[in-house]
Amino acid sequence: MQFYLLPKCRQEPHARVINKNSWFRQTNLAFHMPMGYFNCMRCRICSTEIVPNEVLRAVISPWIRELSNVKGRLTNLYTCSNCEGGFFSVVYSEEQMETLYRDYRGVQYTQIRNKWEKWYSLNYNQAHESESLVAKRKSVLEEFLELNGVNEVYSVLDVGGDLGQYIPLFYSNTRRYVIDYSDRKLVKGVDRVSSLDELQKVDLIIYAHVLEHVANPLGNLLDLLPRTRYLYVEVPFGVPNPSVLRKSRVTQMIALALSYWPKAWSQFSKPSAGRVQAAQILRQSEHLNFFTERTLMELAKVTSCELKVSTNRIPTPDGSVATVLQALFINKIGSTGHQYE
DSSP states (O other): OOEEEOBTTOEEEOOSSOBTTTTTOOBSSOBOOOTTSOSOEEOTTTOOEEOOSOEEEEEEOHHHHHHHTOOOOEEEEEEOTTTOOEEESOBOBHHHHHHHHTTTTSHHHHHHHHHHOTTOOHHHHHHTTOHHHHHHHHHHHHHHHHHTTOOOOSEEEEETOTTSTTOOOOSTTOEEEEEOSSOOOOOTTEEEOSBGGGTSOEEEEEEESOGGGOSOHHHHHHHHGGGEEEEEEEEEBBOOOOOHHHHOHHHHHHHHHHTTOHHHHHHTOOOOTTSOOOSSSEEESSOOEEBOHHHHHHHHHHTTOEEEEEEEEEEOTTSSEEEEEEEEEEOSBOTTSOBOO
């Protein structure tokens, strides 16, 4: 069995094969790393042993607890002194992640989330699939790939790709695939696969707005890179800023109390839509990890990849914009040890 080290004296088992039921590479049991448990730890993003720069206190969003049956309520946000990334101390189990994403933004998801966050309406939910939003976000991806010389693509896989609506066409005979928890009908010309093993290798893998959700970012990249020459990663930009209130145990206890009453919680809940949380009460929902350019540079160093990275702005369902990091990991060495020209 493979292990990914977290605290010095604690290990987290994970799956080795990414498929439609485990591409989030999650743990068997969700756990919490309590304060005082260690003096140093391993960054969950870059795997470097660190003393965290900052410890911010947070609560797990009540809609996540209800929807995915998460028993824990308290969590901490750590920032890494090496890669400048951030990560919450609680990760969700494989079963909890499957419950959360198999009918993502479906009826049950929307009902439960709206119960706790009134702004998350049916209209807001449907805005994720508006033609204008999809077209703009797709063009942002296409322009970045073209700028960095990714043109000759005859096979592409979108991991966590929803309906496949963001996959560029490239050529008329380009083969396009999706791995995703859900079984929703894909857009025309896209085929569903359940495992990376079904494809062996593709020219390009798209991993957009997934890395912030997973328990083991580095492990996921190490699984994907041997399957492709180009790995496109897109993540929200930035780490929540420290403040006196965010470090306070009192603030955390107030937030915990509010999280038992939907009306009270909803008063302090506003859409972040991929933006770094501005509220002084930090909440852990779907995003477990946070990134800066330095974070992606460290991941490229660990994975021995050439990296092209930039920031950009994309439209959000609330009619605003969010800043994202676009990264291209260029794999010089194939899975067989063959060096790409």
